[in-house]
Amino acid sequence: MPVTTIDGHQITVDTEGFMTDYAEWDEPLGASLAAQIGIALSDQHWEAIRFLRKDFAVKGETPTLRRVSVVGAIPTKTLFQLFPQKPAKKMAYIAGLPKPHGCV
Amino acid sequence: MKKRLVVLGAGTAGTMVVNRLRPLLPAQDWDITVVDRDDEHRYQPGYLFLPFGTYTEKQVTRPRHTVLADGVDFMIGDVDVIHPETNVVALMDGRVLTYEYLVIASGTSPRPDQTPGMLGEQWRRSIFDFYTYDGAVALREALKGFDHGRLVVHITDMPIKCPVAPLEFTFLAEAWLREHGLRDRVELVFVTPLPGAFTKPIASARLGSMLEERKIVLEADFLLEHIDAETKTLVSYDEREVPFDLLVTVPLNMGADFVARSGLGDELNYVPVDKHTLLSTAHDTIFAVGDACDIPASKAGSVAHFSVEIFADNFLQHIAGQPMTGSFDGHTNCFIESGDHKGLLIDFNYDTEPLPGKFPLPVIGPMDLLKETRANHLGKLAFRWIYWNVLLPGRPMPLPSHMSMLGKSTDDLSKNEE
Structure with missing residues (x-):
């Protein structure tokens, strides 16, 4: 697995840049990752990112958009506004979680 | 006192579960009851061919009771709710079933x-x-x-x-x-x-x-x-x-609504289970098999088939109080019709994506993986007979439950990684 440095944080990532070690992440790093893909994190963004982190810790899987909307109570429409075009991928990237497979 | 295994759903997975387990559980000790809403077992892969007139209604339907093993009690009814704390299943019409072990096999439905x-x-x-x-x-x-x-x-x-x-x-x-x-x-x-x-x-x-x-x-x-x-x-x-x-x-x-009513489901009413044993993560008297569970594998008959083979032996260990030694690897095997009497075949599991190659034997095949051939199309058509006559009755299939790398080409994989 490649190691890369973002804003002084040394992190392990997969070939697409998704972090592979849950423990290497903290919120300042999340903000730096968001900036990498052109997103400035508001409170609403953070609500989604914190849900992803919390849910992954319990389930061991990156939650799907449906799970974020049903369990995390953030409407899908809002997620598309906050993380345009590819919300599931973008949220996972910022939250330092594996790319969601969601689908098999 | 006789014990009872209750299976909810007599579709592909539920039918295979009871048919595999009936000969393995002594009839003097165990009752097996399977519940479904109706008596019509559909060969669901055949739905694909109905719109084009390739299959008729008759070819995709049999009465459920005719594909269930002797000694299995079949009940027609709608499930209202499961009470996992007291090992009780309540049906809509007021009937109540108690169980020692419960298998949820109620599938998934378009909503x-x-x-x-x-x-x-x-x-x-x-x-x-x-x-x-x-x-x-x-x-x-x-x-x-x-x-x-x-x-x-x-x-x-x-x-x-x-x-x-x-x-x-x-x-x-x-x-x-x-x-x-x-x-x-x-x-x-x-x-x-x-x-x-x-x-x-x-x-x-x-x-x-x-x-x-x-x-x-x-x-x-x-x-x-x-x-x-x-x-x-x-x-x-x-x-x-x-x-x-x-x-x-x-x-x-989505999975069945009674799963949600019973507090056993995730956001899509699928039952969270251990992906290798299919045992509920919440209750050690409940398993969920086939499409009803949340394992990260395709919702497909082949997954139900391969996982039930491993489940049956595991179940015997589990009820004897022993650790379950069988581990399902997510093995999936699907024919893909591509038109003009041709088809592809894919074979994969939790860890390995579908790759080109030969199946089930290296070099010889006769099936080609990820390639359009007439043999794969014929395989798909032959599968309907295999489904009714080999798969549902629980007769042995000449295919291993675990996926094999034999015959698969990993050239594309290494290219991908570069």
Whole structure:
């Protein structure tokens, strides 16, 4: 697995840049990752990112958009506004979680 | 005191569970009761062929009680709720079943009611599904009268039952239109929430180029918010629009509502289980098999089959108080119809994506993996006989439950990683 440095944080990532070690992440790093893909994190963004982190810790899987909307109570429409075009991928990237497979 | 195993659902998975376990559980010690809503067992892979008139209704239906082993009690009824703390299943009509162990095998169902605008006056007029028996039959009638316009094949959200079926339907529709001299008058569009034609990279690239060769437009990353029935348009959450004249959609798939009522389900009513043993993560007297559970594998009959083989031996260990030694690896094996009497075959598991090669034997095959051949098409057709006569009765199949790397080519994989 490649190691890369973002804003002084040394992190392990997969070939697409998704972090592979849950423990290497903290919120300042999340903000730096968001900036990498052109997103400035508001409170609403953070609500989604914190849900992803919390849910992954319990389930061991990156939650799907449906799970974020049903369990995390953030409407899908809002997620598309906050993380345009590819919300599931973008949220996972910022939250330092594996790319969601969601689908098999 | 006799013990009782209750199985909810007499579909592919539930039927295989009771048929495998009946000879293994002594009849003087164990009752086995299986509950379903009706007595009609459908060969669901056959739904794909109903709209094109390849299969008739009769070929895809048998009474459930005729495919259940002797010594299995079959009850017809709707499940109201499971009480896992007291090991009780309550049916809608007031009957109550107690169990020592419970297997939830109630599958997954298309839910057009979950998308605004899907059910309504265009439902079964210009909007069809083919994942239900009624839908597949209604679509057959609609295709008879369809001679021009935009035919849109659409997946609402993942996961869905048999994730290759929408592609197969698209390939078969394209071939069918050509046969009927209509291909030039019809625009074919494949709309998916996935970033490409399929979920796994190598298969997705292969299947994507098959769409291209057939001049089928791929609309990817499209997550449906609602259908505007008046203008006959699919509208996504990011406000993209896809108009249709005839829509063949796969509605959102969800597990049974009684799973949710019993507090046993996730956000799509699937039962969280250990992905290697299918034991509920919440109750050690409950298993969930087949499409009803949340394992990260395809919702497919082959997954049900391979996992039930491992489950049966595990179950005997579990009820004897021993650790379960069998471990399901997510093995999946699917034929993909591609039209013109050809098909592909894919074979994969939790860790290995579908790869090209030969199956089941290296070099010899006779099946080719990820490649269109006539043999694969014949395999798919032969499978209907195997399903009724080998798979459901629980007779041994000459295929290992665990996926094998023998015969698979990993060249594409290493290219991918570079």
